[in-house]
Amino acid sequence: xxxxxxxKEFFENLKxxxxxxxxxxxxxxxxxxxxxxxxxxxxxxxxxxxxxxIHRYSLKPKFTFGLxxxxxxxxxxxIVTGVLLMIYYKPSVELAYDSIKDIQFIVPGxxxxxxxxxxxxNVMIISVFLHMARVFYTAAYKRTRQFNWVLGIGLLALTLxxxxxGYLLPWDQLAYWAVTIATNIxxxxxxxxxxxxxxxxxxxxxxxxxxxxxxxxxxxxxxxxFYWLHCIILPIVLVMVLAVHIWRVRKDGGLARPDNIKxxxxxxxxKDPLSDKTFNYAPEKTYGLxxxxxxxxNAVERGPExxxxxxxxxxxxxxxxxxxxxxxICVYAYFVDAPLKEMANPVVPENPAKAPWxxxxxxxxxxxxxxxxxxxxxxxxxxxxxxxxYLDKEKQEIGRWLRNKExxxxxxxxxxxxxxxxxxxxxxxxxxGWLRNWVPNIPQLVITFIxxxxxxxxxxxFWSFYCMAKYKSTRMAAIALFTCFLVAxxxxxxxxxxxxxxNWDFYWLKSQWPVH
Amino acid sequence: MSSTDQxxxxxxxxxxxxxxxxxRKFLKLxxxxxxxxxxxxxxxxxxxFPKPAxxxxxxxxxxxxxxxxxPVGTKKIIEDKKVRIVRDGDGIYAVSxxxxxxxxxxxxxxxxYQCPCHGSKFxxxxxVVAGPAPRGLSWLEVSQLPSGKLVVNAGKKVPAGTKYVx
Numbered sequence: 001x002x003x004x005x006x007x008k009e010f011f012e013n014l015k016x017x018x019x020x021x022x023x024x025x026x027x028x029x030x031x032x033x034x035x036x037x038x039x040x041x042x043x044x045x046x047x048x049x050x051x052x053x054i055h056r057y058s059l060k061p062k063f064t065f066g067l068x069x070x071x072x073x074x075x076x077x078x079i080v081t082g083v084l085l086m087i088y089y090k091p092s093v094e095l096a097y098d099s100i101k102d103i104q105f106i107v108p109g110x111x112x113x114x115x116x117x118x119x120x121x122n123v124m125i126i127s128v129f130l131h132m133a134r135v136f137y138t139a140a141y142k143r144t145r146q147f148n149w150v151l152g153i154g155l156l157a158l159t160l161x162x163x164x165x166g167y168l169l170p171w172d173q174l175a176y177w178a179v180t181i182a183t184n185i186x187x188x189x190x191x192x193x194x195x196x197x198x199x200x201x202x203x204x205x206x207x208x209x210x211x212x213x214x215x216x217x218x219x220x221x222x223x224x225x226f227y228w229l230h231c232i233i234l235p236i237v238l239v240m241v242l243a244v245h246i247w248r249v250r251k252d253g254g255l256a257r258p259d260n261i262k263x264x265x266x267x268x269x270x271k272d273p274l275s276d277k278t279f280n281y282a283p284e285k286t287y288g289l290x291x292x293x294x295x296x297x298n299a300v301e302r303g304p305e306x307x308x309x310x311x312x313x314x315x316x317x318x319x320x321x322x323x324x325x326x327x328x329i330c331v332y333a334y335f336v337d338a339p340l341k342e343m344a345n346p347v348v349p350e351n352p353a354k355a356p357w358x359x360x361x362x363x364x365x366x367x368x369x370x371x372x373x374x375x376x377x378x379x380x381x382x383x384x385x386x387x388x389x390y391l392d393k394e395k396q397e398i399g400r401w402l403r404n405k406e407x408x409x410x411x412x413x414x415x416x417x418x419x420x421x422x423x424x425x426x427x428x429x430x431x432x433g434w435l436r437n438w439v440p441n442i443p444q445l446v447i448t449f450i451x452x453x454x455x456x457x458x459x460x461x462f463w464s465f466y467c468m469a470k471y472k473s474t475r476m477a478a479i480a481l482f483t484c485f486l487v488a489x490x491x492x493x494x495x496x497x498x499x500x501x502x503n504w505d506f507y508w509l510k511s512q513w514p515v516h
Numbered sequence: 517m518s519s520t521d522q523x524x525x526x527x528x529x530x531x532x533x534x535x536x537x538x539x540r541k542f543l544k545l546x547x548x549x550x551x552x553x554x555x556x557x558x559x560x561x562x563x564x565f566p567k568p569a570x571x572x573x574x575x576x577x578x579x580x581x582x583x584x585x586x587p588v589g590t591k592k593i594i595e596d597k598k599v600r601i602v603r604d605g606d607g608i609y610a611v612s613x614x615x616x617x618x619x620x621x622x623x624x625x626x627x628x629y630q631c632p633c634h635g636s637k638f639x640x641x642x643x644v645v646a647g648p649a650p651r652g653l654s655w656l657e658v659s660q661l662p663s664g665k666l667v668v669n670a671g672k673k674v675p676a677g678t679k680y681v682x
Contacts, residue, residue, distance in 0.1 A: 183619075349621050366618065367648055
């Protein structure tokens with residue numbers, strides 16, 4: 001008896017199930033044509049933030065060093081490990097420290113996951129800083145990209161806030177005293193209001209502190225608030241800003257690149273034979289950017305175009321960078337444990353009580369004046385950075401590392417100038433002290449505004465204006481100022497890491513610290 | 517409201533003239549106004565949300581014992597209250613050990629006090645000698661209960677030099 005037709009069809013469908021399922025899942029052919037390669041990118045909801053074609057110049061390793069991808073990769077690693085750590089972490093003053101100990105010693109793989117989380121933070125911070133420097137020195141913040149630079153500065157601030165709220169959570173000695181110091185920095189606005197004697201009527205400092213702590217003292221409410229910031233608010237904001245940041249790069253037509261690219265500069269970068277061709281009429285070109293970008297996008301009668309398909313050329317590089325980042329962090333995390341100090345002791349701070357290395361430059365500034373070092377100078381620096389593209393609108397080549405001799409000269413001289421002033425200032429402060437050592441009754445307001453930190457900032461600003469006048473260029477002024485701040489940040493961080501000991505006194509070596 | 521256009525057809529709306537506002541514009545403005553008001557008031561209400569009306573703080577007032585237990589010349593540190601009690605010939609006073617710079621706990625040295633976090637230095641009286649602290653260590657109010665026990669109110673500062681005369 002022959003099978004009924006419907007039953008036959010059913011068995012046939014069953015037999016074809018793997019193929020039909022796959023076809024319904026991936027709705028394009030194998031990536032053997034430009035069309036299919038484009039479809040992989042724009043048909044995938046996760047990949048379609050990228051464009052389907054990428055300019056060969058953007059793949060040049062010595063142009064970007066993959067820093068943005070490394071930063072984003074470490075952020076993805078941080079999300080995954082962070083979510084894992086949340087399974088065991090208990091945000092309570094009594095339990096937090098023990099739960100970290102549990103993660104460290106009892107949870108299988110817990111120590112490794114926590115180490116990865118901690119060291120990925122370091123990789124993210126370093127790569128974010130270097131990425132910023134790359135974008136600055138290649139002038140990639142110009143021409144329609146101004147606002148994306150501002151978003152980048154926002155991401156830098158968010159990264160630092162994420163890291164800060166993160167190391168508070170173990171509720172160890174570092175955490176407790178970091179919360180103490182940070183919330184008092186938030187309250188340090190009353191250094192100003194106190195000096196003006198208006199704190200009684202106008203006290204935004206204390207309000208900030210209460211909002212952060214949920215109380216006047218550090219306790220359960222403070223921990224929950226920082227936990228909430230670290231696990232919910234900051235990651236959501238960071239993901240959203242990051243998405244816009246990447247999206248806008250695409251909308252600006254990919255990474256910044258010079259107008260005249262020589263073939264020599266593209267040596268060793270994969271090439272699409274089709275992109276060498278000059279298309280004479282539109283239908284000949286079978287691929288597009290699939291989005292409208294600023295600038296001259298019409299490729300007809302304009303060639304060579306010098307783009308390659310993003311799949312596989314860009315994706316394979318992103319994957320490689322992710323793997324390198326991940327491997328590096330894993331190897332490091334296998335051998336080096338994340339720090340965990342003694343349990344929080346509200347009565348005795350550590351001596352010295354040092355923040356993680358990336359905040360030590362700030363801690364050095366704070367040791368001159370709480371308000372200026374903790375609020376004034378960082379705000380000025382972030383604001384100054386964010387405004388660079390709006391104050392330096394000079395037309396110039398973008399996408400090359402300090403290409404003309406003059407800008408390299410300014411960068412090197414600024415490097416020397418900044419190093420000399422910062423080191424000079426540190427030597428001076430260590431050997432002679434500051435105003436209060438000479439005039440014991442000096443009003444606080446004078447120290448708030450005239451301290452080694454503000455003096456350095458003043459030097460840098462003057463230097464920048466000098467360069468502006470000398471080279472008649474706002475770009476040169478920007479290079480001077482940016483270099484000065486970068487160098488100062490590095491030197492201050494180094495100095496506070498290695499040469500500050502108990503009671504924040506100066507020591508050449510850690511072995512000279514007094515034993516107690 | 518109605519008007520007649522050039523061809524004599526009647527219109528049931530008024531074109532924006534100098535003095536009168538059209539219905540469309542009126543509705544538009546009132547909608548915008550109402551939304552802005554609603555959003556602003558909601559936001560102001562929400563802004564108060566993170567600041568509880570009663571802060572979960574423990575009392576800052578604590579007893580330190582009877583004056584008889586503290587002969588002239590007594591100097592002691594009450595660690596968990598972060599305060600130093602001194603009795604000299606003039607009276608009894610309490611000096612907070614919380615650094616006025618960023619809240620670390622200062623430690624006693626031979627010359628005075630020193631902060632481990634950012635290096636502020638204070639003299640025996642609590643005045644700033646060096647470092648970033650904006651003012652001297654706080655002197656706290658000392659009073660006496662009817663029972664004779666002395667009480668320190670760590671929430672209430674008094675001018676430096678104020679001593680409780682027993």
